[in-house]
Amino acid sequence: MRAARIDGKQIAQQVRDDIQREVAARSAKGVPGLAVVLVGDDPASQIYVRNKRKMCEAVGIYSEEYRLPETAKESEVLERIEALNQNPKIHGILVQLPLPKEIDSRRVLDAVSPDKDVDGFHYLNVGKLVANRPGFVSCTPLGVIELLDRSKIEISGANAVVVGRSDIVGKPTALLLLHRNATVTICHSRTRDLAAVCREADILIAAIGKPQFITKDMVKPGAAVIDVGINRLPDGRLVGDVDFEGVSEVAGAITPVPGGVGPMTIAMLLLNTLQSVKYSEGQG
Ligand code: NDP
Numbered sequence: 001m002r003a004a005r006i007d008g009k010q011i012a013q014q015v016r017d018d019i020q021r022e023v024a025a026r027s028a029k030g031v032p033g034l035a036v037v038l039v040g041d042d043p044a045s046q047i048y049v050r051n052k053r054k055m056c057e058a059v060g061i062y063s064e065e066y067r068l069p070e071t072a073k074e075s076e077v078l079e080r081i082e083a084l085n086q087n088p089k090i091h092g093i094l095v096q097l098p099l100p101k102e103i104d105s106r107r108v109l110d111a112v113s114p115d116k117d118v119d120g121f122h123y124l125n126v127g128k129l130v131a132n133r134p135g136f137v138s139c140t141p142l143g144v145i146e147l148l149d150r151s152k153i154e155i156s157g158a159n160a161v162v163v164g165r166s167d168i169v170g171k172p173t174a175l176l177l178l179h180r181n182a183t184v185t186i187c188h189s190r191t192r193d194l195a196a197v198c199r200e201a202d203i204l205i206a207a208i209g210k211p212q213f214i215t216k217d218m219v220k221p222g223a224a225v226i227d228v229g230i231n232r233l234p235d236g237r238l239v240g241d242v243d244f245e246g247v248s249e250v251a252g253a254i255t256p257v258p259g260g261v262g263p264m265t266i267a268m269l270l271l272n273t274l275q276s277v278k279y280s281e282g283q284g
Helices: 008-025 043-059 074-086 105-111 123-130 139-150 170-179 194-198 244-248 261-280
Strands: 033-039 062-068 092-095 159-163 183-187 203-206 224-227
Touching: 008 043, 008 139, 008 261, 033 043, 033 074, 033 261, 043 062, 043 261, 062 074, 074 092, 074 105, 092 261, 123 170, 139 170, 139 224, 139 261, 159 170, 159 194, 170 183, 170 203, 183 194
Parallel strands: 033 062, 033 092, 159 183, 159 203, 203 224
Antiparallel strands: none
16 A cells, blocks of 8 residues: 655645634734844745745744845844844744855854744754753754644654754754654664664654665655655756655655655744744743
């Protein structure tokens, strides 16, 4: 039997509908606000920023956008962030990555107030995630968990294998799964016999950045496979880290690319912004 397709577009729409209802219901208390800071003119970043703005509008979140030139100094970016940290209309600040190489990304991300760090990249929020305390968690890992939950895939007790250990995807996803009582294995480029480890997974998360790397011989029959990867092939097609066609023959459920994890990332950014306004009112 072919795997069930987990429709990230549809699930992201459900999440946005829930957010829209909640934003409307609390409108008397004030509107959540998100600021996006974009430095330089990377075409992909411009598209992401435009999409974020559109999605904010659609759910009733106020948004501001700050564009600085490629030649902007780190001090200018830091000044902009400091102004946003102080701005009471803004509850979430997102610095679009990548930043130009002359700018120290870590310093910039750590300048965002931890209380407005809706991307969950500030070290205080990373620490809270490790300690399983309330704080902001980066959006893609949150989206992965939301996809599993809304697809009724049991996390507690499952063997979960996360392939990839980056700070923004692999590690936080593994921690979230651990806090939900999965038995978690994290794999990376030095893992021995990756295929054998992956075959133990009831839930397999691919966050590698290598097109169609996970093949059907690496997947346990019936497993849930979540593909975080986004890769552009030379012919222009967008594919994930999982060989969707082959793996669909053995998995129980699988996310497509595009239309899987990608749409969830923005939805969770909106959710974090809503959460931030609630934290600021002391009712998170
Ligand atoms: P990174 O390049 O930061 O991390 C990749 C990870 O994969 C590393 O831990 C690396 O191991 C591991 N890896 C690389 N090659 C192998 C291999 N042969 N076997 C096992 N592990 C391997 O990538 P990101 O985490 O930032 O992103 C991963 C993918 O997710 C990318 O395709 C990216 O575009 C996509 N992405 C999608 C998002 C979305 O919204 N859907 C958001 C963010 C990312 P090691 O640490 O040993 O080098």
